Amino acid sequence: MPTLTIDDIKVEVPEGTSVLQAARQAGVNIPTLCYLEDVQAIGACRVCLVEVEGARTLVASCTQPATEGMVVKTNTGKVRAGRRTVVELLLSEHDGDCKVCPRSADCELRTLAEELGIGELTYTGEKTRRFVDDSTPALVRDTGKCISCRRCVTVCNEVQGVGALFAQDRGFDTLIGPAFGSPLDDVVCVQCGQCAAVCPVGAITERNQIDEVWAALEDPTKTVVVQTAPAIRAALGECFGYPPGTLVTGKMVAALRRMGFDAVFDTDFAADLTIMEEGTELLERLKRALVDGEPVVLPQFSSCSPGWINYMEHFNPDMLANLSTCKSPQQMFGAISKTYYADKIGVRPEDMVVVSVMPCTAKKFEAARPEMTASGVRDVDIVLTTRELGAMITQAGIDFRALPDEKMDAPLGISTGAADIFANTGGVMEAALRTVWEIVTETPFPFPDLHVEPIEGLEGVKTASIKVQGARGEWSFLEGVDLKVAVAHGLGNAQKVIDQIRDGEAEYHFVEVMTCPGGCIGGGGQPRFTTDEVRKARMQAIFKEDEGRELRKSHENPAVRALYEEYLGAPCGELSHDLLHTHYFEHERV
Amino acid sequence: MNEDVKRCECCAEEPTEEELLERLDAVIEDYRGKPGALIPVLQLAQGIFGYLPEVALKHIARRLGKPYSEVAGVVGFYSFFTTVPRGEHLVRVCLGTACYVRGGVQVLDALKKELDIDIGGTTDDRRFSLAIGRCFGACGLAPVIMVDEDVHHRVKPKRVNEILAQYAGEPALAERSA
Numbered sequence: 001m002p003t004l005t006i007d008d009i010k011v012e013v014p015e016g017t018s019v020l021q022a023a024r025q026a027g028v029n030i031p032t033l034c035y036l037e038d039v040q041a042i043g044a045c046r047v048c049l050v051e052v053e054g055a056r057t058l059v060a061s062c063t064q065p066a067t068e069g070m071v072v073k074t075n076t077g078k079v080r081a082g083r084r085t086v087v088e089l090l091l092s093e094h095d096g097d098c099k100v101c102p103r104s105a106d107c108e109l110r111t112l113a114e115e116l117g118i119g120e121l122t123y124t125g126e127k128t129r130r131f132v133d134d135s136t137p138a139l140v141r142d143t144g145k146c147i148s149c150r151r152c153v154t155v156c157n158e159v160q161g162v163g164a165l166f167a168q169d170r171g172f173d174t175l176i177g178p179a180f181g182s183p184l185d186d187v188v189c190v191q192c193g194q195c196a197a198v199c200p201v202g203a204i205t206e207r208n209q210i211d212e213v214w215a216a217l218e219d220p221t222k223t224v225v226v227q228t229a230p231a232i233r234a235a236l237g238e239c240f241g242y243p244p245g246t247l248v249t250g251k252m253v254a255a256l257r258r259m260g261f262d263a264v265f266d267t268d269f270a271a272d273l274t275i276m277e278e279g280t281e282l283l284e285r286l287k288r289a290l291v292d293g294e295p296v297v298l299p300q301f302s303s304c305s306p307g308w309i310n311y312m313e314h315f316n317p318d319m320l321a322n323l324s325t326c327k328s329p330q331q332m333f334g335a336i337s338k339t340y341y342a343d344k345i346g347v348r349p350e351d352m353v354v355v356s357v358m359p360c361t362a363k364k365f366e367a368a369r370p371e372m373t374a375s376g377v378r379d380v381d382i383v384l385t386t387r388e389l390g391a392m393i394t395q396a397g398i399d400f401r402a403l404p405d406e407k408m409d410a411p412l413g414i415s416t417g418a419a420d421i422f423a424n425t426g427g428v429m430e431a432a433l434r435t436v437w438e439i440v441t442e443t444p445f446p447f448p449d450l451h452v453e454p455i456e457g458l459e460g461v462k463t464a465s466i467k468v469q470g471a472r473g474e475w476s477f478l479e480g481v482d483l484k485v486a487v488a489h490g491l492g493n494a495q496k497v498i499d500q501i502r503d504g505e506a507e508y509h510f511v512e513v514m515t516c517p518g519g520c521i522g523g524g525g526q527p528r529f530t531t532d533e534v535r536k537a538r539m540q541a542i543f544k545e546d547e548g549r550e551l552r553k554s555h556e557n558p559a560v561r562a563l564y565e566e567y568l569g570a571p572c573g574e575l576s577h578d579l580l581h582t583h584y585f586e587h588e589r590v
Numbered sequence: 591m592n593e594d595v596k597r598c599e600c601c602a603e604e605p606t607e608e609e610l611l612e613r614l615d616a617v618i619e620d621y622r623g624k625p626g627a628l629i630p631v632l633q634l635a636q637g638i639f640g641y642l643p644e645v646a647l648k649h650i651a652r653r654l655g656k657p658y659s660e661v662a663g664v665v666g667f668y669s670f671f672t673t674v675p676r677g678e679h680l681v682r683v684c685l686g687t688a689c690y691v692r693g694g695v696q697v698l699d700a701l702k703k704e705l706d707i708d709i710g711g712t713t714d715d716r717r718f719s720l721a722i723g724r725c726f727g728a729c730g731l732a733p734v735i736m737v738d739e740d741v742h743h744r745v746k747p748k749r750v751n752e753i754l755a756q757y758a759g760e761p762a763l764a765e766r767s768a
Contacts, residue, residue, distance in 0.1 A: 157657060157660070162657075163656075163657020163658070163659055163660060164657070164659060165659055166657065166659035166660045166662065166663040167663050167667075168659075168662060168663050168666050169666045169667070170666065170667045177659075178658075178659050178662075179647075179658045179659045179661070179662030179663075180662050180666075180673070187658070187659065188657075188658070589652065590648045590651045590652050590658045
């Protein structure tokens with residue numbers, strides 16, 4: 001345990017701690033542009049320079065190990081000048097216009113320039129090669145703004161195991177991107193947007209669709225309905241200065257209503273519906289395997305997360321049959337909205353516009369899939385990220401903080417706590433277990449406060465085994481069966497589970513995968529910047545939302561029950577099959 | 591097939607892409623699972639194909655379990671690697687300091703004119719490709735050019751045609767280094 005001195009503060013740190021981490025422990029702030037806690041410390045940006053007594057030059061504190069007796073100064077004239085030069089050089093190459101850049105409000109480079117007191121650009125010269133890649137429905141890359149910090153490369157390769165991005169060419173010509181300058185659409189990108197979530201500048205952002213929504217709202221011939229994903233309510237507040245983990249459900253509804261949506265609905269409704277379908281699908285698979293002895297593919301994989309679906313199609317096409325055939329809640333909502341609901345209010349599906357607000361960029365891609373047209377037209381028309389909704393509320397001139405709390409509209413705004421927790425890693429599994437248990441045993445789900453603790457939290461892969469007791473009627477074959485489940489978040493972790501299954505090292509009945517670390521609360525479309533601390537705060541908020549509900553189990557949702565009674569019939573029935581289920585496609589891996 | 595191009599003695603026909611990929615597989619098998627396998631595999635692949643075509647790079651990415659973006663990144667980083675087909679003979683002109691000051695640029699210009707191609711280009715008859723190098727370790731003999739593995743020293747711009755003439759009937763680069 002080395003003890004060192006940072007700006008006259010003595011601090012004892014564990015072996016292997018970097019000077020940067022030690023400084024943070026001592027409460028000393030060192031600016032960074034490429035560092036990502038627990039993910040990347042490579043000294044690429046050179047902004048975290050400090051003076052170390054006895055060292056010949058300034059050192060990058062993120063890669064410098066803290067050693068016994070080390071004396072570090074973080075605020076000397078030499079340090080300030082060094083950092084300033086580094087940022088001035090970055091600015092000299094940066095081909096961006098801060099006045100109109102979508103990142104100007106929270107750009108780390110611009111903020112740093114301001115913090116370092118850079119008033120004028122000292123250096124002029126060649127700019128970074130600029131081209132704009134808007135080949136995908138989800139993401140837009142602008143290479144001119146890239147500062148080659150490599151955060152996106154590390155997240156894409158190490159966290160997600162996708163490897164769509166890498167440094168191409170060398171020296172001044174280095175461009176971060178796919179192989180040989182290919183557009184993202186041509187490569188294995190799963191469009192999860194984790195690259196956009198960690199980008200310090202405006203080099204990778206979501207495709208902005210705000211104006212499309214305004215146009216729909218202003219079109220008198222259109223009925224425009226909106227759905228908001230569970231994870232939005234725990235993060236949107238951050239766009240308006242609330243601390244992470246502030247629930248703003250009521251204000252969000254009020255804002256959407258004031259913006260002019262004809263109905264403010266909830267993806268939560270469709271999440272409850274998903275549980276009915278996916279839970280039934282699981283029980284049917286188990287029955288066919290255990291009773292009928294059919295060669296049924298198990299474990300069943302969850303299918304709510306579109307980045308995960310893309311990943312499976314590219315990287316594990318031999319296991320597509322494991323994926324639940326259920327569409328994601330977003331797409332179930334779109335299909336039900338433009339059939340059941342459109343019919344109820346007497347609107348033709350082509351005259352209805354369904355807008356989604358998602359914590360996700362891959363949802364933009366998902367909505368654009370050609371097979372997502374169960375209603376005869378595109379089921380979900382426009383997808384906004386949480387960040388875009390925040391920007392749109394600001395554009396509308398709405399004082400978000402002053403809004404009253406309002407409630408979602410019926411019927412597609414009615415939901416349960418089980419749907420709220422879809423936002424968190426482990427949440428889909430927990431929601432499914434709450435319902436499956438009660439269908440099978442007809443007794444209350446026996447976990448304290450309905451939470452299955454082993455599958456909650458930020459551990460990369462979580463598992464649980466639940467012994468079925470009191471199985472009744474047609475489900476009595478499950479009596480005494482240990483229901484084995486696994487939960488993974490981050491595609492790198494998901495691949496670990498897949499490898500275990502393939503190698504026969506582990507057996508599960510049901511596996512939940514969410515593409516982004518932490519689940520949807522850490523999605524690629526959430527307000528920046530998402531650290532583990534922020535993830536935990538948002539997850540707590542989601543649990544609070546769930547625990548504050550009267551109804552916390554999907555099968556208790558009265559609006560979903562009515563949907564089955566009035567329209568669908570039974571879960572996994574014929575109409576469900578047409579509207580709520582889908583199929584998958586194999587794509588090239590490289 | 592171009593009748594002017596002489597083939598190696600043992601086989602009458604140019605190897606098919608499939609045959610080349612089979613040879614590549616044998617190379618990959620030797621290196622699979624070893625740390626740092628990518629660069630030597632790329633180097634040997636370039637020997638087999640004469641350059642690094644997309645089909646070979648994607649094959650390497652799949653077989654070594656590496657992202658294609660990373661394979662492309664490594665290819666782009668090292669000037670040794672090329673993704674465009676090369677001629678039978680690779681002419682490299684040293685533009686290291688010693689060669690540069692002793693007229694390397696004039697030699698380069700003469701070669702460009704003689705071959706009627708630019709740096710990185712290949713002649714229409716696919717006989718010669720032109721590249722620049724940074725020091726072959728023969729500074730005392732500057733200016734230096736290399737044709738395939740042969741070093742030619744104290745090259746005079748006027749006499750580059752004589753050097754090129756020596757390679758009129760040599761076997762192709764790809765076949766020699768494979």
